[in-house]
Amino acid sequence: MSVNNPNWKPKIVAFCCNWCSYAGADLAGSGRMNYPADVKIIRVPCSCRVNPLFILRAFERGADGVIICGCHPGDCHYTSGNYYARRRLTMLFSLLDYLGIERDRTRVEWVSAAEGAKFAKTMNEFVETIYSLGENRKLSDIRCKKS
Amino acid sequence: MQEIMNRMKARAIALLADGTVSRVMGWEKGEGEYDWSPALFENAEEMEAFVYGDYAGANLSKYCLKLGKLEGKTLVILKPCDTLSFKQLIHEHRLEREKFYIIGAGCTGMKDEKGALLKCNACKSKEFAIYDEIIDSEESRKPTGVMDRMAGVADLEQMTAQERYDFWQGELSRCIRCNACRNVCPACTCIKCVFDNPASGVQSKAPVTSFEENMFHIIRAYHVAGRCTDCGECSRVCPQNIPLHLLNRKLIKDMNELYGEYQAGEGDEERTPLTSYTKEDAEPGIVHERGRA
Numbered sequence: 001m002s003v004n005n006p007n008w009k010p011k012i013v014a015f016c017c018n019w020c021s022y023a024g025a026d027l028a029g030s031g032r033m034n035y036p037a038d039v040k041i042i043r044v045p046c047s048c049r050v051n052p053l054f055i056l057r058a059f060e061r062g063a064d065g066v067i068i069c070g071c072h073p074g075d076c077h078y079t080s081g082n083y084y085a086r087r088r089l090t091m092l093f094s095l096l097d098y099l100g101i102e103r104d105r106t107r108v109e110w111v112s113a114a115e116g117a118k119f120a121k122t123m124n125e126f127v128e129t130i131y132s133l134g135e136n137r138k139l140s141d142i143r144c145k146k147s
Numbered sequence: 148m149q150e151i152m153n154r155m156k157a158r159a160i161a162l163l164a165d166g167t168v169s170r171v172m173g174w175e176k177g178e179g180e181y182d183w184s185p186a187l188f189e190n191a192e193e194m195e196a197f198v199y200g201d202y203a204g205a206n207l208s209k210y211c212l213k214l215g216k217l218e219g220k221t222l223v224i225l226k227p228c229d230t231l232s233f234k235q236l237i238h239e240h241r242l243e244r245e246k247f248y249i250i251g252a253g254c255t256g257m258k259d260e261k262g263a264l265l266k267c268n269a270c271k272s273k274e275f276a277i278y279d280e281i282i283d284s285e286e287s288r289k290p291t292g293v294m295d296r297m298a299g300v301a302d303l304e305q306m307t308a309q310e311r312y313d314f315w316q317g318e319l320s321r322c323i324r325c326n327a328c329r330n331v332c333p334a335c336t337c338i339k340c341v342f343d344n345p346a347s348g349v350q351s352k353a354p355v356t357s358f359e360e361n362m363f364h365i366i367r368a369y370h371v372a373g374r375c376t377d378c379g380e381c382s383r384v385c386p387q388n389i390p391l392h393l394l395n396r397k398l399i400k401d402m403n404e405l406y407g408e409y410q411a412g413e414g415d416e417e418r419t420p421l422t423s424y425t426k427e428d429a430e431p432g433i434v435h436e437r438g439r440a
Contacts, residue, residue: 053341074426080424086428087421090433093431099365139362
């Protein structure tokens, strides 16, 4: 927990779709809106490229929160990718919750290319939440940690 | 059941004799009284060892994957719930229908040394999803399920997150990673499994805590989401008695609630809840909202 380690900083993985959210993140940057550097963005072609295994792997290797950003439903560059992602991620989050993993460590947010402000706001909120939850112990695997 | 077995044996020998099928997939007695193992019979002499009855709990659908690649037809004996797994494999183009002759076997509920099997306590149906002929009796058409299938899941859902975590930690920490649940599962048909990955970072490293096999169980359950017919084989074969079906049933329950009732392998529709969508689907936030009200 963060209480044990005063130097603890959360590691947050953000999967951003190339067409909307990554451009939204870009806009947040060029608009000089602040969001925490704890967020590491991984660019994916579409939110449905995010294999649920990616999310679990991120947690396994020490991420404290994972957020998936994609185009708004109906606006997918590939027409229907985010609809599939929506069902898949709902099921995964539900299963994680069922296993007693804090449900707030995972999140999905639809961010368009024009929503730089929303991107920055979402990330600020999410980092705040992860700070309050503390370090991810339940899903991390110490064997994967780099010393 | 004895009568069903005798009819089945006679029919199988007849089909072997006239060349319709080249082999028979059934059960034989194993080492223990309750231990009936899946077995392959290729002629009438071998068929002497054939058994069918209260301990023929194993689902033979998974064995069909390899049998389907052999020359000639295979006779396979499927109980009503097994036909769902078989049909699901046909939907997924893992099996060719023409390679099999299916005898639907009447079932009055299977047992093991501890009594009725878990899957039989909550029997889904006595209907055969797919068959060439049915050998059953008046008795075997009566429903046997006595329990609510989702009762265990609903109990867990009532707990707090920490209680659920403690429950699963207690259960999953017993896992010895024997992979029996993966190997027996008729929906787990990847030729190369993601867990046989030498670059995973955890292979050949001893676990530090007892709960590090959790990843395996999350992925195992999730990977068959929408394709799992709830045949209960994972829990049946687990040497550590981990209630793995509770994970699968949770996913089935959620999909039924959010995306409409669906039973894998039942209909002729090849699309599963996770390979289709509607524009009005619930947002993933529904999980976060749940229980917060």
